[in-house]
Amino acid sequence: MDRRDFIESCSKSAACLGAATLPNTMAWAAYTQAHEYAKALLCNAQGEPVKASSLKVNTNYVFHYPFEATPVFLLNLDKAAPPKSLNTKNKDTYAWPGGVGANRSIVAFSAICAHQLVYPTPQVSFISFRKSRSTKGVQDNLIHCCADHSQYDPALGAQVLSGPAPQPLCAVLLQHDAKADTLTAYATLGGEMFEEFFKKYEAKLSLDIGAKAKNKIIATATVHELEKFCRNAVQC
Numbered sequence: 001m002d003r004r005d006f007i008e009s010c011s012k013s014a015a016c017l018g019a020a021t022l023p024n025t026m027a028w029a030a031y032t033q034a035h036e037y038a039k040a041l042l043c044n045a046q047g048e049p050v051k052a053s054s055l056k057v058n059t060n061y062v063f064h065y066p067f068e069a070t071p072v073f074l075l076n077l078d079k080a081a082p083p084k085s086l087n088t089k090n091k092d093t094y095a096w097p098g099g100v101g102a103n104r105s106i107v108a109f110s111a112i113c114a115h116q117l118v119y120p121t122p123q124v125s126f127i128s129f130r131k132s133r134s135t136k137g138v139q140d141n142l143i144h145c146c147a148d149h150s151q152y153d154p155a156l157g158a159q160v161l162s163g164p165a166p167q168p169l170c171a172v173l174l175q176h177d178a179k180a181d182t183l184t185a186y187a188t189l190g191g192e193m194f195e196e197f198f199k200k201y202e203a204k205l206s207l208d209i210g211a212k213a214k215n216k217i218i219a220t221a222t223v224h225e226l227e228k229f230c231r232n233a234v235q236c
């Protein structure tokens with residue numbers, strides 16, 4: 001899909017509303033230390049805790065955290081993801097702690113594009129993890145946003161490798177219980193875009209999710225494969 005096709009699709013998709021008219025004064029917040037929220041045990045659709053070792057490698061999973069309406073990509077990479085020093089767009093430096101799990105390969109990032117806030121919905125997703133590079137990809141195994149082709153490397157803390165995104169995707173921090181082999185989300189780190197996200201998509205979120213859109217996730221978060229969560233994961 002080229003940019004013209006994308007814009008045409010956007011006109012049909014409220015998930016892209018305002019993508020070309022984002023105000024210059026984006027409301028965002030930089031957290032150079034873990035910004036803690038309520039802990040949420042990651043569970044499957046049946047309510048059972050997800051075993052970290054059961055996550056398929058290089059498969060795009062989604063859950064919502066720290067709010068009901070804010071999606072997160074969960075990935076079990078095919079290699080360990082070591083800690084990485086990263087910067088927000090205002091040059092605030094933070095230390096991403098790397099992957100968790102037995103192989104240090106499990107990572108999670110907010111699925112809200114740091115450029116103009118495109119995000120996955122049950123109807124459509126213009127941003128997703130790609131095992132193989134896309135037509136405008138710079139390498140395999142990146143998170144690619146089709147809006148303007150920003151590409152993030154999940155093995156490097158979602159550092160931007162290509163495109164206009166001004167900073168990495170906001171990291172979502174996970175604890176791995178080695179004995180139970182479970183995963184718990186507990187914080188974010190880096191550049192949060194949630195305030196601007198809620199402002200931009202207020203009308204859509206009200207229709208799609210209702211008053212609970214801004215409710216904080218508490219206790220559990222449900223994990224889905226993106227291909228089951230979303231009917232149309234756009235490739236570009």
Ligand code: FES
Binds near residue numbers: 117118145147150165
């Ligand atoms: S919204 Fe522009 S690259 Fe994602």
